[in-house]
Every structure is written in C-alpha cells, then in structure tokens.
Amino acid sequence: MSMDTWLKKMSVRSPWLFRINAGSCNGCDVELATTACIPRYDVERLGCKYCGSPRHADIVLITGPLTARVRDRVLTVWNEIPEPKVTVAVGICPISGGVFREGYSIEGPIDRYIPVDVNVPGCPPRPQAILEGVVLARSIWLKKLGLEG
Amino acid sequence: MAGFLKVLVRNLMQGPSTDPFPLGETFTPQRLRGKVHINPNLCMGCGVCRHSCTAGAIDIRQLEDGTGFKITVWQNACCLCASCRHYCPMGAITIDNNWHSAHAAEEKYDKVEQQIIRYEPCSHCGSLMRPLPLERVRALYANDDSLDPKLLRTLCPKCRQIEDAKRNSCKLPGAPGKSASANDDAATPASAAPTA
Ligand code: SF4
Ligand code: SF4
Ligand code: SF4
Numbered sequence: 001m002s003m004d005t006w007l008k009k010m011s012v013r014s015p016w017l018f019r020i021n022a023g024s025c026n027g028c029d030v031e032l033a034t035t036a037c038i039p040r041y042d043v044e045r046l047g048c049k050y051c052g053s054p055r056h057a058d059i060v061l062i063t064g065p066l067t068a069r070v071r072d073r074v075l076t077v078w079n080e081i082p083e084p085k086v087t088v089a090v091g092i093c094p095i096s097g098g099v100f101r102e103g104y105s106i107e108g109p110i111d112r113y114i115p116v117d118v119n120v121p122g123c124p125p126r127p128q129a130i131l132e133g134v135v136l137a138r139s140i141w142l143k144k145l146g147l148e149g
Numbered sequence: 150m151a152g153f154l155k156v157l158v159r160n161l162m163q164g165p166s167t168d169p170f171p172l173g174e175t176f177t178p179q180r181l182r183g184k185v186h187i188n189p190n191l192c193m194g195c196g197v198c199r200h201s202c203t204a205g206a207i208d209i210r211q212l213e214d215g216t217g218f219k220i221t222v223w224q225n226a227c228c229l230c231a232s233c234r235h236y237c238p239m240g241a242i243t244i245d246n247n248w249h250s251a252h253a254a255e256e257k258y259d260k261v262e263q264q265i266i267r268y269e270p271c272s273h274c275g276s277l278m279r280p281l282p283l284e285r286v287r288a289l290y291a292n293d294d295s296l297d298p299k300l301l302r303t304l305c306p307k308c309r310q311i312e313d314a315k316r317n318s319c320k321l322p323g324a325p326g327k328s329a330s331a332n333d334d335a336a337t338p339a340s341a342a343p344t345a
Contacts, residue, residue: 040168092204095257096226099204116254123204123228126181126248131171133251140253 008145014047015141017134018057018081022074022110024064028091028124032061035134041127048134054080059137061130062116065093065100066108078114084144086137088118090130095119181246182229185222189264191241193279194218198233198242207233216277217267224250224260239285271305278305 017036021029035041036050051057054077066074078087092098094110101109110116117140120133168175185206199207206226211218222233234242252260268277281289286298295316304312 039166041170042167045167045172089254092226092228096204096223098226099228101205101226111254111257118251119225119254119257119260120251121225121227121260122248122250123230125250128168128170128175129248129250132249135171136251136253 008147012142012145012147014049015058015086015138016051016056017043017048018051018054018060020060020062020074020077021070022062022064022094022108023067023070023106024091024093028063028093031124031127031130032063032090035127035130038127041131043131043134046131046134046138048138054078055082057081057085058141059086059088059134061088061090061134062094062110062114063090064108065097065103065106066110066113068105068107071107071113075113084141086117086141086144087114088120088133088137089116090120090133091125092121092123095121098123177246177248179246181248182231182244183247183250184224184245185227185229185233185262186243186245187220187222187262187264188241188243189266191239191282191285192220192237192264192266193239193241193281194220194266195238197236197238201232201236202227203230203232204228212265217265218279219263219265222262223258224262225257239282269303271308272300272303273308273311274305276305276307 019029019032035043048059054060060078060081062074062078064070089095089110093100094108094116097103097106097108100106107113118133118137120129122129125133194209196209199209204226206223206228208221208223209218229244231244234244250260266279269280270276271278280302283298283302286302290296290298290301301309301312
C-alpha cells in the first residue's frame, strides 16, 4: 500500500464540512447548526466536523441563492477548498433559486457557477434530510477518492 | 451535588438523546410537509395553484396535440408553503410527509410530481373538455332533483347553456301554453287562478 492510499484510507472516516452562506435567509443555516450542535442529530457521529478554514474542508454545504453581492466571494472561497471536494446544495435556494428565483439581485442557481454533487431540497430541509445528504455526499467523496464502499 | 446525581441517574436511565438516524430509524411528525401530490381525478387545470404558488414551482400547459394538459410541480423549487393546497378549489393537492428529499445532482430535474390529464369529448357536440368529477357535480346541483348530474358532467359549457335554456324556457313568464305558476313567489293566491 502506498503512503498516499494509506493516508486516504485513514482520512475517509472524517470528511470535514465547510459551510458557505451564499445569501441565504438564515433558515437553512439554522438547520445546519441544528444538525451539528444539537445532540439529537449530532452529525459528528459520522466523523464529520465543521471546520473554520476552507482549506481543511472535504464536503462543502452551500445555502442561499447566490446573490450578486456575494457571488465573487463565494467563488473565491469555494476555489480555496482542495480537490476532491463534494458540493452539497442545501435548501431550494441554491438548487433553483427558490422563492428568490429571477430576483434582480440573484445570480443563482448555484450550478451556473459551481458543479453541484448533491441536492437537499426543502425550505429549509429538516435535519434528518441534511444528514441523508451528508451521507450521500460522503459516498460520492469516497468514489472521488477511489475508495469505494 | 445532589442535583448532579439526579441528572446522572436520569441520563443513565433514559439513554442517549441522540436520534439513531441515519444508522437507524427516526420519527416523522404526521403533519410534516414533505412532497406535493396532485390527484389527477380531481384537478381541473384551473391554474389557481400556479397563481398562488410562492416559489413558481407549478407549471400547467396544454399537451401539444391539444388532447389534455400536463401539470407539474418541481420539488426542487417548492418551498412547501402549502398555499397551493389551501387555494385549490378542487382539493386536488395533498402534501405527504415524505422528507427523504436528498438526491444526486443528476436527478435534479427528475424530482417532479407530474400528472397528464386528458380531455373528454362533450356528449352533445364532441368538442374536447375537462369534465368535472361526478362528486363535485352532485354537490353543485344538490338542490335540484330534476337535474341529472351524470348527464351534466358530460356536457361542455356551451351545450350545458343550451340545455339550461331549453329547460328554463318553459318556465319563462308569458311563454306560450305555460304560465308563471312555476314561480313560487305568489304561489298560494295565484295557484288556482291562471290555469285556463
Ligand atoms: S431554502 Fe428557504 S430556508 Fe433555506 S435559505 Fe432559501 S429561503 Fe431560506
Ligand atoms: S391542482 Fe387544483 S388549483 Fe391547481 S389546477 Fe388543478 S384544480 Fe386548479
Ligand atoms: S407548497 Fe407552496 S411552493 Fe410548493 S407547489 Fe404548493 S404553493 Fe408552490
């Protein structure tokens, strides 16, 4: 086993999460915080952990419809995240624009700029749905690493 | 100290408060809004839901060959406000509590509730129209036994007007051969008099 594969195998237990708010109403962010901080949902059981720096992240959760004002900043931060990364769109806002669709200040949906891997629709989605999305993102992440299963 | 012991004992008795999901089962509230469904037997294509939809998630369009219409609700745009369910005059919209919405991005445009509803020919003139559900027609004409809801629902609005005119013409005041006796307003004093 090469050093590289060994390191990958060691790290698969713990994909770190990073959160980008692309102009969301905060509803989805509250649910993300709930998913992480409330013992009932506790996303850290899956080895996931929110990290403060995009450079440490493996799975990025994006909320919000990508407003004109944050677009460039979101893209800058997103580009900082090392490959292979998995992008999860949380809420209908990043997926389709949601209730803000076709608004004058809306640049989204997010997949016009960023390749999205997993969608979790809802306004906001319930924590269990977000957990399901993270589990799905984790399996996609493993595939991207070449460590299926 | 005593307080701490109480908490400790309670926690030991009750076990962890963490929901086992996604490794096990979770709870789902009965009235949780998860996904919109349309009952194709009830939907008339009136467009009230589309008009009231907060997120513009509903699309109604004619089929290309004109034999019906297609109503689509895109789950990835629906904010589950239930406004459509509230305003639908036919009660055709239901929202179930299936919250398993996470999906791979390739399925983005597959997450729809779609119903194709065919028109039926009018039993008189044969033009295509969407008949009302029988239950609804029964309720609409419940106050008049002389009307046949089964026949009425198979008539297009134009033929229904004609039928209605035919039926009512004999009740018009001054129509030949008949009098205003069908009119109940002055029934008691006039009932015997005008019958020639
Ligand atoms: S999906 Fe709904 S709850 Fe989430 S950010 Fe958009 S508007 Fe807010
Ligand atoms: S679902 Fe209801 S409101 Fe919408 S078009 Fe059908 S009948 Fe009209
Ligand atoms: S629940 Fe609200 S957003 Fe969803 S289809 Fe109905 S009206 Fe539109």
